[in-house]
Amino acid sequence: MTFELEAEVPERGVELALRVAPGETVALLGPNGAGKSTALAVAAGLLRPDRGRVALDARPLTVTGGGGQRASYVPPHARRIALLAQDPLLFPHLDVRANVEFAPRAQGAGRAAAREAAERWLTTVGVADLADRRPGELSGGQAQRVALARALAADPLLLLLDEPMAALDVAVTPAVRQVLRTVLAGRSALLVTHDVLDALLLADRVVVLEDGRVVEEGPTSEVLSRPRSAFAARIAGLNILTGTWRGGRVHCEDGSVVAGMSSDPAPSDGARAVAVFSPGAVSVYRDAPGGSPRTVLRAQVTEIEPHGDRIRIRTTRAAADVTPQAAAELDLAPGAEVLLSVKATEITVYPA
Amino acid sequence: MTFELEAEVPERGVELALRVAPGETVALLGPNGAGKSTALAVAAGLLRPDRGRVALDARPLTVTGGGGQRASYVPPHARRIALLAQDPLLFPHLDVRANVEFAPRAQGAGRAAAREAAERWLTTVGVADLADRRPGELSGGQAQRVALARALAADPLLLLLDEPMAALDVAVTPAVRQVLRTVLAGRSALLVTHDVLDALLLADRVVVLEDGRVVEEGPTSEVLSRPRSAFAARIAGLNILTGTWRGGRVHCEDGSVVAGMSSDPAPSDGARAVAVFSPGAVSVYRDAPGGSPRTVLRAQVTEIEPHGDRIRIRTTRAAADVTPQAAAELDLAPGAEVLLSVKATEITVYPA
Amino acid sequence: DDAGDGGERVLTVYAAASLTASFEELAERFEAANDGVSVELAFAGSSDLVAQITSGAPADVFASADQSNMDKLTAEGLEGSAPEVFATNTLQIAVPPDNPGEVSDLADLSDEDLAVVVCAPEVPCGAAALALAEAAGTTLAPDSEEQSVADVLGKVRAGEADAGLVYVTDVIAAAGDVLGIDVPESDAVVNDYPIATLADSDQAELAQAFVDLVLGEQGQAVLAEAGFGTP
Amino acid sequence: MRRTGSEGGVPRWILLPAAAGAAFVLLPLLAIVLQVDWRAFPALVTSEASRDALLLSLRTSTASTLLCVLLGVPMAVALARTRFPGQSLLRALVLLPLVLPPVVGGIALLYTFGRRGLLGETLEVVGLEVAFSTAAVVMAQTFVALPFLVVSLEGALRTAGHRYEVVAASLGARPTTVFRRVTLPLVLPGLLSGSVLAFARALGEFGATITFAGSLQGTTRTLPLEIYLRRETDADAAVALSLVLVVVAVVVIGTAGQGRVRR
């Protein structure tokens, strides 16, 4: 069951292609407005792209005409693709149980079977006790859980999940994530998330969107450990600098030069390259440091926040994790000018 | 400007009292359905409690009758309390700019001043380029940012924020958090969040709700380092065991006994006590360990997830952080039976 | 009455709807004969008109299609002059031009298989129809008892009904859309049209002049042309 | 626990024109009630003619409301949920019976379904003769009442939007299931008030009925026709009968209103 999607929606500045292999879960990452929900809407058949093709195995679902192709369009209900949208949109006239029963009933299941499925999914997401409530009487997180149960009960070939856990509390998130892991195991799925943990735990592959384009894709661990795009680096908690590979160094646009360990294969001379390093590898100074030659970046502090037992200093160039003592000694505050230095051995460089 | 709230809403199982000191930001934490949004609705005057009192300084806002009090009710618009609800609810008939201008205009600001304020807040939350869009043409995260800008533009005495950053992407979250820090600095605010970082960075004090009751409150750092409630421990990423303090140990309900360093003041004998320890202090075994006497807990693995450069093992009793190697050697999977051991020196015990 | 501007005097005449064509012509003649006078005509069913006049409608003259409605007015004491009958009307059988029911006399109207429409007994033309049937010694078998003559005529005109009982004037006004069949007994049932000035009129003289026109030679000629009989 | 947005949400001054409007409607009703001759009332209302007329009115209005629902719901859905060229012209045309003087509507029906009408012969061949029958009353009432249902339901459909329908489709529900389980329940208030409007319009219908169906006691003479007829001889009787109509209407509208509030 291979899912393929190619779509251009100029109105939303979206132009992308995706592929989900049989049984694979693909995480869609990207900043707000990158086009993630748009991609799901096209997949579900709720939005017709200006140009594009959506297919599940050999079965074409959306084909816009032109280029010798016959235009075709399978309506949403016949796609066997279920969508959990960003907005729960529970049917206001049905109680919680009937909401979850909706998909099985619509697909022809008997009353008892549908009820049994609803019971099961509601228990799974931890809201079985709310089965008799109206959607208007649920809290935000409860509504999201019911919506999740409703989508899961549809038992589709392809499952589309748009931020399924955004409103869940910390106490239930791990359990729901575990549930999703089981559910997604045997199933093809596209998962939109802003949480790196979801990507790590649930996705086999990630696709990073920016401004409606795919800027990076690959196996989850690879993308998150060796990000090529700024957003992937950000979500992986890594620093990334891009530039031109010349004379064994990365020359950034702003003139700074970064020395690092080039990966295998090394970038070719004059080609675009990215330098990736973790915030833990960055030292922060108020005055230029002496000692062994290092990469030194001039930057301005933008945010300071706790990060486990350390302090994360975000700057205009890169983030640095320092001990609370160091932070106190440096007397850092947003706006402060700092120098960031990174040992070359801590920086990996690879082709962009 | 002290804000006080006491409310009983039996229909939702809520009965709580809150206080926000002048200029203070209080974080409301708690599981889904705990009553956080309900508390905000009562504060904003959108919900009348069955019994209760809401007051801003000496000015009563909601007073239900009885007990010698004269019933009174100040309508929402006259409270100078702005609410950013969980659902963005942007006015669909107004464009983004007009949505943000709404509050200033409603409060009598001139056209130019309102436009200027809208421009400013939209820039602050990073969506100035969307000013001419209709709400229907925004992505989920964009809509939430606009709703935040709209609430901030109301310039209230008390600001109520219900999960203001749930749908934001990782790239913009730190910046918005920074903005909120500035905005909340001089202002009283109640902030509902599921993110411990928000509580740590933005709140002076946290109040933890469970099942409609306040189960814990206090200065942020204190609650998060010495949680007494399961939820606070969970959100702080700490393990917590509750039991009875007897003979210098905590006796849990299930029969296990926890030895730890008692805090000052120590719990009195026979009183309820909590034992708190970090996941990093927990060792995991498949067979009973030998060596110095330790607290040993029998548990079942429920979830396994990466946590920085370690692996977090969640079990039925406590979470443990182990190295990837250790996890591989132990061959852990959900459902596995394990023994958790914690050195007494790593456990802090204090009265519940 | 202030309906007219520029010093024009306005005479308001309330007349039964069946008088529309005749009175419009008479009004024109009256205006031509009386400089600076304009005649406002209000047409409706006689009972509507009486109800309005009783409720204070600003009328100067009232011409009714039957005696009973004029009686309602005099009962209230609203008449200015004594009512006088200015025209009469008799019934005729109206059939579609091709006469599909092959109707030839009143007896045919008791045929259950024919679609026959008459006025309801409550309205004047219905009462007349009933009286006519009695005089002819038959019982009508109507498929519908209509509210007004116009309703009867409409059904015949559309071919929905095979025959209907209407006034002679209506058949003439329908100008070929329906065929009129004389009923010998109709002379026994004559409907009188009375006219009177009204007590509330503030131009009794002008009102009386109009009544005189209707009762006079010119009026009678115009009415006769429309098929009305002379009293 | 009470929500606000009730008293809290409505500007006070709005109650002034609202009261004026209510008074404008209620005073004439009061005036009528004051006018009724209560001694004669029982006899009047229970006369055979009155009872026949009332029963006929109730039967035909119910039938035509049903017809309106059967035809009007699909029409409203088609207008609100599909797009095709000439749609706004079609909408305008379909709403025309709203403005057509009912008598003209009756004439139009005669020209169409009458014996010599457009379809008259066709109908006659099939053995259907609607002239002067109760069926004709129902047709006349449906003709004038249909647009009421269509307009109010189309408005409700547009206000409700189709987000929930989209969700239902993405859960695998076929259009028919979506229609039955989502669209209809969601616009139930609109459907109810539309049906009330249609029923009311059918109940009060006069001009088209008399023109198209005629007026025969027990077959085609509905209550409004009876009232008009009575009025010729006895205005007070007409007023008394009107009061009956009013009471029936209050019951119907009140019941529907209850249903709406319960939701």
Next chain:
Amino acid sequence: MRRTGSEGGVPRWILLPAAAGAAFVLLPLLAIVLQVDWRAFPALVTSEASRDALLLSLRTSTASTLLCVLLGVPMAVALARTRFPGQSLLRALVLLPLVLPPVVGGIALLYTFGRRGLLGETLEVVGLEVAFSTAAVVMAQTFVALPFLVVSLEGALRTAGHRYEVVAASLGARPTTVFRRVTLPLVLPGLLSGSVLAFARALGEFGATITFAGSLQGTTRTLPLEIYLRRETDADAAVALSLVLVVVAVVVIGTAGQGRVRR
């Protein structure tokens, strides 16, 4: 880019009853058009009486639609957004003119505002005599049309809910501001279709007008009265005039429909 939920969302079979309903309304209209004597048409339609009637109809219908909006919007808001004892009774009563045969409505108005009516003397003292004036036409039309606006607007208000109004209040907007900037714009489609209904009902109003206002050319004889009158003598003329009414209505409804779609 096109959304679906248009063709995709509507069950196919629904188009069948929709088409049947459309045909049921359109065929009679067609029959009427076929019946018009086109040679006589221009003369008929441009006669002084016709022009007077058309202009009077347009003027009075516009005025009464305005009155309906002024009185009806507050009434709908009060019914939909406040709760008070006796509310559903009041709703039922306010909607009564819907079912009252228009002539009875006219009688009721006479009993109220006529010279001998409830308020007649009071009005006379103030120097106002409304019966049988153009003002009476407007009042009669308002009386019958008001409930249409109220019903459809109340439905729209309920469907729209008051979540946005709550948000607006929490942003510091006073009820009046909320009403003007949020409530009204949100229910604009409902208000529009309600106004169209009211205008249409006013335009076609006959019974109440002839009873309460009389039928005086240029002052109270609106187009439906003119049509009715013509029908007595010349049915074809009545049909031709009806066509004029139909065209006016198509233009009005079409324009309002445009406005709704644009939103």
